[in-house]
Amino acid sequence: MGQIIGSDDKKAWEAVRGLVPDFCIVRRSTFQAIAIVEVNGPGHSSVNDERKMEVCRKAGLGYIAIDPDLHPDEIRSKLRMFLEKTIRISSSRT
Secondary structure, X not given: OHHHHOOOOHHHHHHHOOOOOOEEEEOOOOXXXXXXXXXXXXXXXXXXXXXXXXXXXXXXXXXXXXXXXOOHHHHXXXXXXXXXXXXXXXXXXX
């Protein structure tokens, strides 16, 4: 996640550089990260996921957890709701 978030603080960057999200959602126009997506399947570490959530919170990024047993339509709906909410918030700030 250090590559996604970046930091001038070497200690802070070292703390997150080993955390790897499953996916990263970016703004098309700027490639700025707006959220990470975690698919909570086998092999996922809840400790690392908690760290990722905290990093996202501090960095102002969304964190979307996906249950791999969800139907693809449910996954699309969850992602769409997040993106629509994010776009509304962004539009209201300008």
